[in-house]
Amino acid sequence: MEFLAIILGLFFLIKGGEFLFNGSLSISMKLEIPRFIVGLTIVSFATSAPELVVSIQSAFKGYPDLALGNIVGSNIANLALVMGIVAIISPIKIDKEFYKYDWPIMIFVTLLFYLLIETNDNLSRIEGTVFIIFLLAYLIFLVFYQKSRITPDEIFDEEKTTSYFRIFYLIVVGGFLLWLGSEVLIKGAISLASKLGVSERIISVSIIAFGTSIPELSTSIIAILNKEHNISVGNLIGSNIFDMLGVIGLTSILSPIIISDKGLINSDLVWMVSLAFLILPLVFFPNKMKFGKAEGLILIIFYFLFISRLF
Numbered sequence: 181m182e183f184l185a186i187i188l189g190l191f192f193l194i195k196g197g198e199f200l201f202n203g204s205l206s207i208s209m210k211l212e213i214p215r216f217i218v219g220l221t222i223v224s225f226a227t228s229a230p231e232l233v234v235s236i237q238s239a240f241k242g243y244p245d246l247a248l249g250n251i252v253g254s255n256i257a258n259l260a261l262v263m264g265i266v267a268i269i270s271p272i273k274i275d276k277e278f279y280k281y282d283w284p285i286m287i288f289v290t291l292l293f294y295l296l297i298e299t300n301d302n303l304s305r306i307e308g309t310v311f312i313i314f315l316l317a318y319l320i321f322l323v324f325y326q327k328s329r330i331t332p333d334e335i336f337d338e339e340k341t342t343s344y345f346r347i348f349y350l351i352v353v354g355g356f357l358l359w360l361g362s363e364v365l366i367k368g369a370i371s372l373a374s375k376l377g378v379s380e381r382i383i384s385v386s387i388i389a390f391g392t393s394i395p396e397l398s399t400s401i402i403a404i405l406n407k408e409h410n411i412s413v414g415n416l417i418g419s420n421i422f423d424m425l426g427v428i429g430l431t432s433i434l435s436p437i438i439i440s441d442k443g444l445i446n447s448d449l450v451w452m453v454s455l456a457f458l459i460l461p462l463v464f465f466p467n468k469m470k471f472g473k474a475e476g477l478i479l480i481i482f483y484f485l486f487i488s489r490l491f
Contacts, residue, residue, distance in 0.1 A: 189368055234366065237362040251427055258416050260486070261480060264475075287457070315426050369388055
């Protein structure tokens with residue numbers, strides 16, 4: 181029953197995120213919000229909605245390790261598994277903005293995230309507020325200084341014709357499915373962890389994290405199938421930045437996170453930081469300024485090494 185609950189929970193989360201994504205994107209285009217703003221805000225928020233709901237619900241229900249483990253595992257899945265699969269399917273060209281802005285900002289946020297957690301084994305409301313302030317600063321930087329960057333939302337032009345009634349339906353049903361999915365998933369995960377004798381942390385950084393990363397994976401694959409090859413590494417990096425600053429920032433403001441399983445800090449976070457540093461050399465070797473099959477395979481191997489040492 182626990183596996184069924186987890187599968188149903190993930191299904192509801194994925195469908196809820198998909199509905200919210202389509203509804204949010206449709207209304208933003210109807211209101212003629214600039215496309216780069218849509219890509220950097222609406223798309224990032226919608227694909228991170230499952231992580232946000234699961235983390236907040238977990239923290240409120242008294243499972244902080246599950247809340248944080250979900251984000252750490254999702255970040256690793258996004259950069260290793262999702263990017264690896266996309267690179268194998270179709271090479272990703274890297275622009276110079278990556279090593280000028282994207283990678284340095286990601287490293288700064290990742291190290292800040294790690295240091296604040298490692299120092300006190302918790303995240304308080306003050307630290308959550310710091311994350312939100314940095315997120316706002318990051319969004320302002322993107323809006324005012326990165327206007328020329330191409331975003332992946334070009335594949336959704338047809339959403340302009342969606343009626344307001346359908347948009348309302350998508351957003352309401354999407355929000356309900358996200359809530360329902362998180363309820364079912366968390367109960368199933370906690371019950372499974374108890375029966376298998378493993379920690380909430382292991383379940384969260386593996387099964388739950390993989391499930392909440394599916395929206396990023398599906399969005400990337402849809403773009404490729406629609407022959408939109410302008411997906412850059414910066415888009416997935418931006419999603420990870422939003423997860424660390426926005427999701428955990430808001431979660432810790434609403435319910436401070438106190439970490440009980442030190443494996444999250446001594447192991448999982450170290451893997452996350454290592455992956456962030458690994459991305460830069462992969463941009464230049466073996467294929468300069470491109471993520472191809474070789475780089476994709478390296479990233480996927482990294483992900484499976486990370487998962488295999490959990491069990």
